[in-house]
Amino acid sequence: MFAQVELEHLRLQKDRLVRQSDANRLVLTAELQRLRSPEYWKLHASQVARQHPLLTAALGVGVGFIAIKALRQPGAAMNWLGRLGGAGSTLLSLWNLVGRK
DSSP states (O other): HHHHHHHHHHHHHHHHHHHHHHHHHHHHHHHHHHHHHHHHHHHHHHHHHHHHHHHHHHHHHHHHHHHHHEEEEEHHHHHHHHHHHHHHHHHHHHHHHHHHO
């Protein structure tokens, strides 16, 4: 008799966990569909641009500069991007070093 009660309790717990797993799977599917939609990214990008106008302007100028360089002298633009990447890596390492202390 005692084993039957425990088994019934375990069966109910298993059923609850299966339903919870199915619900989580549905939520993840809905979130994935939302992230795949172009409208979500357009809305998110416009919100970021409104919240950080100076950063958006600076990034726009940088991208424009790189595009003009790449159209005029493709090799020079790649060389410049490589140097920028190296400097960015160095700055990130310094930032992490200072942040730990």
